[in-house]
Amino acid sequence: MREVAAIGVGMTKWGELWKKSLRDIYVETALLALDDAGVDKVDSMYVGSMTPGLFVGQEHIAAMLADYLGQASIPAARVETACASGALAMKLGFMEVASGVSDVVLVSGVEKMTDVGGNEATYALGTAADQEYEGYHGLTFPGLYALIATAHMEKYGTTREQLAMVSVKNHRNGSKNPLAQYPFEVTVDQVLNSVKIADPLRILDCSPITDGAAAIILCPVEMAKKMGKPVIKIIGMGHATDTIEISQRKDITWLEAVYLAAQKAYKMAGKTPDDIDVTEVHDCFSIAEICVMEALGYVEKGKGGPAVEHGLSAIGGKFPINTSGGLKAKGHPVGASGIAQAYEIVKQLRGECGERQCSDARIGLAQNMGGSGASCVVHIFERE
Amino acid sequence: MSTPSRYWRSIPQRYRLEANKCKGCGKISFPPRLICDACGSREFDAVKLADTGKVVTYTIIRVPPQQFVDQAPYAVGIVELADGVKIAGQIVDCDFEDIKIGLDVKLEFRKIYDVGHSGILCYGYKFVPV
Amino acid sequence: MEGIVGYGAYIPRNRIKVEEIAKVWGADAPSYKKGLMLEEKSVPAPDQDTITMSVEASKNALKRAKIDPADIGAVYIGSESHPYAVKPSGTVLAEAIGATPDVHTADLEFACKAGTEGMFMALNLVKTEVVKYGLGVGADTSQGAPGDALEYSAAAGAAAFIFGRENLVAKSLDTYSYTTDTPDFWRREYQYYPQHGGRFTGDPAYFTHITGSAQGIMTKSGTKPKDFNYVVFHQPNGKFPLRVGKMLGFTREQIEPGWLVNLLGNTYSGSSPMGLTATLDIAKPGDVILLVSYGSGAGSDSFIFEVTDQIEEVRDLAPKTRYLLEHNRRYLEYGEYAKFRHKIRKAD
Numbered sequence: 066m067r068e069v070a071a072i073g074v075g076m077t078k079w080g081e082l083w084k085k086s087l088r089d090i091y092v093e094t095a096l097l098a099l100d101d102a103g104v105d106k107v108d109s110m111y112v113g114s115m116t117p118g119l120f121v122g123q124e125h126i127a128a129m130l131a132d133y134l135g136q137a138s139i140p141a142a143r144v145e146t147a148c149a150s151g152a153l154a155m156k157l158g159f160m161e162v163a164s165g166v167s168d169v170v171l172v173s174g175v176e177k178m179t180d181v182g183g184n185e186a187t188y189a190l191g192t193a194a195d196q197e198y199e200g201y202h203g204l205t206f207p208g209l210y211a212l213i214a215t216a217h218m219e220k221y222g223t224t225r226e227q228l229a230m231v232s233v234k235n236h237r238n239g240s241k242n243p244l245a246q247y248p249f250e251v252t253v254d255q256v257l258n259s260v261k262i263a264d265p266l267r268i269l270d271c272s273p274i275t276d277g278a279a280a281i282i283l284c285p286v287e288m289a290k291k292m293g294k295p296v297i298k299i300i301g302m303g304h305a306t307d308t309i310e311i312s313q314r315k316d317i318t319w320l321e322a323v324y325l326a327a328q329k330a331y332k333m334a335g336k337t338p339d340d341i342d343v344t345e346v347h348d349c350f351s352i353a354e355i356c357v358m359e360a361l362g363y364v365e366k367g368k369g370g371p372a373v374e375h376g377l378s379a380i381g382g383k384f385p386i387n388t389s390g391g392l393k394a395k396g397h398p399v400g401a402s403g404i405a406q407a408y409e410i411v412k413q414l415r416g417e418c419g420e421r422q423c424s425d426a427r428i429g430l431a432q433n434m435g436g437s438g439a440s441c442v443v444h445i446f447e448r449e
Numbered sequence: 450m451s452t453p454s455r456y457w458r459s460i461p462q463r464y465r466l467e468a469n470k471c472k473g474c475g476k477i478s479f480p481p482r483l484i485c486d487a488c489g490s491r492e493f494d495a496v497k498l499a500d501t502g503k504v505v506t507y508t509i510i511r512v513p514p515q516q517f518v519d520q521a522p523y524a525v526g527i528v529e530l531a532d533g534v535k536i537a538g539q540i541v542d543c544d545f546e547d548i549k550i551g552l553d554v555k556l557e558f559r560k561i562y563d564v565g566h567s568g569i570l571c572y573g574y575k576f577v578p579v
Numbered sequence: 580m581e582g583i584v585g586y587g588a589y590i591p592r593n594r595i596k597v598e599e600i601a602k603v604w605g606a607d608a609p610s611y612k613k614g615l616m617l618e619e620k621s622v623p624a625p626d627q628d629t630i631t632m633s634v635e636a637s638k639n640a641l642k643r644a645k646i647d648p649a650d651i652g653a654v655y656i657g658s659e660s661h662p663y664a665v666k667p668s669g670t671v672l673a674e675a676i677g678a679t680p681d682v683h684t685a686d687l688e689f690a691c692k693a694g695t696e697g698m699f700m701a702l703n704l705v706k707t708e709v710v711k712y713g714l715g716v717g718a719d720t721s722q723g724a725p726g727d728a729l730e731y732s733a734a735a736g737a738a739a740f741i742f743g744r745e746n747l748v749a750k751s752l753d754t755y756s757y758t759t760d761t762p763d764f765w766r767r768e769y770q771y772y773p774q775h776g777g778r779f780t781g782d783p784a785y786f787t788h789i790t791g792s793a794q795g796i797m798t799k800s801g802t803k804p805k806d807f808n809y810v811v812f813h814q815p816n817g818k819f820p821l822r823v824g825k826m827l828g829f830t831r832e833q834i835e836p837g838w839l840v841n842l843l844g845n846t847y848s849g850s851s852p853m854g855l856t857a858t859l860d861i862a863k864p865g866d867v868i869l870l871v872s873y874g875s876g877a878g879s880d881s882f883i884f885e886v887t888d889q890i891e892e893v894r895d896l897a898p899k900t901r902y903l904l905e906h907n908r909r910y911l912e913y914g915e916y917a918k919f920r921h922k923i924r925k926a927d
Contacts, residue, residue: 184515202538203517204525211508219550264509312527312535464675519625542592558634558675559626570662
């Protein structure tokens with residue numbers, strides 16, 4: 066297998082982009098990535114998008130977007146694994162370059178969520194859960210994570226304040242990210258008193274509805290060196306699944322798919338959690354970040370809450386997490402989040418993150434998760 | 450939301466909690482499976498789930514999906530039934546303050562939702578405190 | 580010999596007091612309470628309807644009957660609030676209890692007497708040996724028009740009876756029905772609330788048919804009021820059953836155990852059947868019970884049951900009616916009541 070490098074990334078400001086269609090958002094960010102990479106033509110493309118069919122009534126977006134990007138005739142595929150669709154696209158792009166099938170692959174994620182009302186958006190997101198045995202009984206996405214939160218709080222003594230501190234940290238980071246949907250800070254009090262969604266989660270514990278896209282261009286390391294680019298390699302990749310119904314998990318407080326995906330990525334990369342300088346995780350809800358920290362092996366089981374409280378995951382802390390603002394402050398256009406995580410890691414490793422830069426970041430990890438943790442894709446990047 | 454055929458197909462589970470039990474390892478699958486995810490066996494006995502259990506975790510849904518708008522806020526939990534199987538369902542007929550992990554509950558037949566003003570009525574099970 | 584093999588009731592936990600309704604409409608609560616002999620009534624939650632209550636009442640009946648539900652050959656729900664205008668309620672019940680597919684099912688309506696109609700049919704199919712066991716249920720989530728007298732009493736509940744020929748808890752000794760065309764209470768198609776003939780619903784309707792039916796069965800069976808330990812009448816309010824009992828020569832003590840309406844309200848097709856379940860909950864072997872239902876339109880079904888020893892064996896296998904009536908009550912304010920009863924007009 067060839068070594069794979071990321072030579073270009075692109076992302077535009079995320080938010081409620083009323084004037085932009087799904088095609089617009091996609092093409093803008095893909096062009097930025099192509100420009101950043103200094104290439105005109107790609108051999109192949111993968112698009113991660115959870116459900117353009119439910120959000121904008123459009124399927125077959127792979128062919129459509131290849132066409133609109135001016136790359137018609139190339140092989141193009143849209144892939145889906147709920148909210149981990151972005152990282153899944155990256156996995157496939159990585160494999161296509163590593164195997165030698167293609168040299169330059171464009172990997173993107175895109176989701177246009179605001180062309181439907183709140184109810185339809187909630188329904189569309191809910192299709193990532195078990196429709197017949199979770200959705201049928203009135204469980205929503207916040208509801209599923211709230212069930213995990215209630216159990217985690219009972220088992221480990223995690224507090225509401227610790228959950229809120231995840232959002233506070235991510236907003237502090239997001240306030241330094243010009244592309245974030247909500248580039249402003251919030252306080253613990255604001256989180257604790259915000260509108261209730263599914264007890265114990267409040268609206269400021271939850272990632273928002275967002276329109277957005279992000280793109281990354283992959284090629285063999287040899288080509289990156291010839292082009293004189295800083296060599297940011299994908300050195301580890303792991304992908305795992307878990308039961309779709311959270312009631313069927315052996316331990317409701319533990320994200321086994323995250324653990325397994327991370328273990329595979331660490332093994333492939335020859336790294337351990339201590340080697341990771343900067344991390345982007347899937348904080349769809351505050352509790353998710355706490356559980357992911359534990360499953361990635363950054364802290365012991367149950368210790369995620371205290372870790373956030375003691376600043377271990379802040380910029381400058383032992384393991385900075387979500388310097389981009391995370392899904393919470395940056396936004397969560399579902400299929401795009403995994404690629405935006407890669408964007409942030411690449412920028413960190415290049416030293417281009419300005420106020421939110423982690424000093425001397427050499428190895429970064431991106432963890433993207435689908436639904437209530439039924440799928441997870443982890444990538445590890447290294448600056449050579 | 451359920452279409453008539455999708456709803457009808459699940460009636461044995463929704464009304465009678467029909468499950469299947471692996472002949473190889475004894476694990477009960479609900480809904481019934483074609484292949485046991487614990488041991489890989491493809492042979493099963495038909496069983497029904499127990500109708501009492503304890504709450505394992507719960508939440509109060511305040512922002513509901515469309516078809517549950519008039520029911521909100523409502524409690525949903527995961528209950529471990531007396532036979533060890535865990536299932537999700539609403540917890541009703543009690544104040545939210547009285548719901549706790551470990552609460553003893555039993556299953557009751559209730560309406561889950563209406564498919565709008567003119568669609569079918571969807572029934573199933575909910576949990577009530579014992 | 581045919582009779583009741585198992586019986587069960589179901590009452591939702593929500594209640595609303597007469598005062599709470601009167602307050603909203605500016606009515607004089609004490610006079611309604613006195614005039615109707617009514618304190619409060621049961622209210623179904625949005626997830627409860629005639630079907631769900633029928634299922635739970637029938638499960639309670641099955642606990643007492645201790646039979647295999649697959650042996651039930653006939654399932655009838657009588658109600659004036661079937662959830663669908665067209666699609667049977669009985670089929671959902673039959674599926675839920677496991678009686679399908681070898682079963683005959685029909686939905687019945689006849690105002691408040693639809694429950695005893697189902698009981699009459701199930702009983703006679705058992706008597707004629709067409710089926711081994713028959714299930715008859717009376718259940719309603721009746722609506723009263725806002726501000727109308729009936730709003731104080733229209734309530735929700737269900738009672739289920741399984742009839743068979745062995746292990747009877749009560750033998751069926753006789754039945755009789757009295758029917759005329761008397762338009763005292765009706766609802767036209769597409770109308771949301773029923774209408775009634777005011778005082779016309781009294782003498783020419785309720786009293787004529789109940790007395791006609793009770794006297795009819797007593798003549799037919801050669802019995803007199805003193806031959807019965809208990810009597811259960813349809814209970815549209817607290818006063819009517821006591822008054823008709825007195826007219827017929829029954830004592831207050833005979834009526835008392837089955838008289839639930841003051842705390843329950845009028846459960847329409849469930850009303851006299853629930854009075855019967857409450858009576859069976861306390862009757863002793865050998866006791867003779869007279870059941871007289873009433874349905875507007877109008878008609879009255881009478882039954883005579885004699886309790887057997889078996890009742891002591893099975894009575895405690897399911898919740899008693901008065902336990903359901905008094906346990907875990909939650910009182911609603913009018914706003915929540917109106918929301919539960921779909922009396923608030925929402926956007927489409």
